[in-house]
Structures are given as structure tokens and as C-alpha cells.
Amino acid sequence: MSWRSTGHTNSELINNLSRNGLLTSRALAAAMLATDRAHFCPHAPYADAPQRIGYDATISAPHMHVYALEALLPYITGERRGKVGEKEGRGVRVLDVGCGSGYLLAVIGHLLPPGGKVIGIEHIPQLTSLATSNLRRSPATAAMLSDGRIQAVTADGRQGYAPEAPYDAIHVGAAADGWGVVDTLVNQLGRGGRLFIPVCDGDGGEGEGGGTAGQWVWEVDKDEEGKVTKKKSHGVMYVPLTDRKEFS
Template sequence: MAWRCSGASNRELVENLFQNGLIESPRVKGAMLSVDRAHFCPSPNTAYLDTPQSIGHSATISAPHMHASALESLLPYLNAGSRVLDIGSGSGYLTAVLAELVQPGGRVVGVEHIRELKELGERNLGRSQRGRELLSDGTVEFVVGDGRRGWVDRGAPEGGKEYWDAIHVGAAAGEVHGGLVEQLRRPGRMFIPVEDTSGLDQYIWLVDKDKEGNVNKKKLYGVRYVPLTDPPR
């Protein structure tokens, strides 16, 4: 049904996703309505298509239905005051929507291994008054780093262990990296695309850590993401 969800405006796109069941929660719907996807896409003429689009540096902004799926999957951990790590933040779109879902008092850090993409996310978010506020008050921050190692945020314990309520990974990993699991809180959840052992297919995995620290991994559905790679030299 995803191909039917394109719209002529941000509102029409989100309403179509909602009507087709790709957005289920009113909270996710409201957050996506509040962030204009056109501010994060390379062309305003294609901003409201339900398709992935290139943003340069072999990266893409994912299709809106994939962003909706990630948000719905992480929603139980996206509450007021939650801390969220967005690895492979790219255009900055999902980072912005995540920030809306954790207010008041929440924080979202977008990690990019390419400085130009980190700066792109900042510029895109700064195209709206709301986005400029999120950047200026520190609610959203974009940083350069190797997302496979997570991120030790300011105020986090040494090693960043058990700090993030939710982790979103926006590029396909070769494995569910143990360091990311360590950085999940008790309880916490990670949404991550992972390549299978053949290297030909990718699947979304949900990784949950419960209050006792037990970890459960659940394989969901097949996807096609750009790879989570080494930084350019």
C-alpha cells in the first residue's frame, strides 16, 4: 500500500499513511504532521512522494512509510524526557520527528560518520523556526562519529552504558552491535536493519532490553537500506 500514500502536501502524505494503516498512533501522526518533509528533501517537487530519495554521499532519506514503521516500533520508549540516539541521521528528518515525540524535556542526538551529512541535517532542521529552537536549546544535536559504537552523550556515565531509551539505526549493519545494546537503558529498545549472513538480504530487527537487563531480539521484515560503513578516509 505504500505506493498509494504519496501526497501533494505534507498533510496529505501523512493522512494517506494513516488511512492505509502505515501510521497507527495519533501521536506518530501528530509528530509527522508537525515536521514538513520538504525541508529535508533535495527537491520540493518530490518531497511528498512515498519513496526513498538520494541526499548525496551514497545516502538517502528513507521512504515515509519506513519512517512511520520505525516511529511506531519505538513509540513505547518515546515519551516526555526520553533520550534517543538516531544513528545515520542523514537528512535530519527522522531526528526532528523523534524530538517532537519526546517533549517536554527529551533529547535526540543524530550521529553521522560524514561531516557533510551532519551539517546537512543541521541546515535542514534550521529551515523552520521550530527546528532552530530545537537546535538552540540543545534538544537536538547532530554529531560526527562512528554510529556502530553508539554515542557517549554529555552527562552519560562512562562508556554511555544504559543511557538511551531508544536507538534508531538508519543504515544496514553487518550485525547487532553489542556496544549499541550496552547503551540501551533498562528497559529500552533499538530499531536496526541488519544484513543476513549471505550479505544479500536485510531485515529489520527489534532489540529489547527489559528492566532486569535481559535482551530479546526479534526479526521483523525485509528491507533495503544503504550500509552502515566506515567513515571516508
């Protein structure tokens, strides 16, 4: 059904995702309508398919963004805030590992409650600059950059971003090679939080584009007592989390 969601405009894409039953949250639909994908995707922005954004990176297909954000939605909006975060009196914190061209930073920014913040990490400085530039194309997200609701940093996302931890929600937009990265990010997950991450576990899942990917999406939850549970979802085919590269 995902390929049928392609549209000629941003609103047509969002409406098709909703009509096909892929997008069910009104709040998420509104946030995506407020975020023109063309600001973040230079080629075929309203196609429901992954697209290249340069520097060996891609922006995921819209239906995959929907899947990830609906899984994290109550954590992003603060509906599932853990007691630790509430006790500390600080706003919701969201981490986006592999923020690419900045699209999810914009959508998440529109979903955050007052006092919330989303941090995007890229290990390629040019992508960090690209995300920031793209976010400035809309007055709304430009304001979020200015007041600190959105921040893009250059760092190794596999190590998370300790200065803003713990996080209510962590999204990873590239596949981790094994469980070491998962454990590192879980350590930065707040009690009552959720991590969404694709993992290369060699189990031969059916990838998003067909074929054997060996990647599966995992939803990892940490309860109020700090107990961690892992739920395996479906096979996908993401680009891998990689070391920093130098591009001229």
C-alpha cells in the same frame, strides 16, 4: 499499499499513510504534520519512496519511517521509561544512528516529553552540517537545536555515542554488517529500552524494493533486569553502515 500513499503536499502524504493503515498513531501523525519533509528531502519529498540526499546517502521512504517510529514510540515519549532512567532523574534519551538530512531528528523532537533529548550521528561531516541547516529551516526545530533537545554530531555511529548513554530508544537508519554493531549499541541501551536496527545476516529476506536483500529489521529490547531479547521482523533493503568517507 505504500506507493499509494504518495501525495502532493506533506499533509496529503500523512493523510494517505493514515488512510492506508500504515500510520496508526495520532501523536506520530501530528509530529509528521509538524515536520515538512520538503525541508529534508530535495527531490520528490512527498513520494512514499526512498530518495537520494547526496554523499551516497538516502532518506528512507515515509512508510519505513512510520514503521520504525511506531515501534519505538512509547520509548521516545517516555511511556515505557525504565526504572534506571527514572531513578537518575534525567529526561528521555534517543539516539538516531545515520541521521542523514535530519528528518527523523525533527519528528522525534516533536515527540519528546519535557527534558528529553535526541542525538543524531553521521560519520560524514557534510551530512551533519546538512541536517543542522535543515533543522534550522523551521522555527520549532531551530529552537530545539538552540536549547539542546536536538543535537547532531559527527562520529562513527557503529560505536554509538557514549556521552549521552544510556538510551531509552536507539534507531539505526542503515544496515549493520553482522551482530558486532548490535552488541555495541545494546551496551548503550538503558534498561527498559528498545533498539530498532536493520541487520545484514545473509538470510535472504525480501527487501523493501523487492529482491533478496539479506537484511532484516530486528527489535532488540532490554528489560529492567538487563535481559536482552531479539525479535526478527521483516526483510528490508537499506544502505549499509559504512566507514567515514571524505567528500570534496
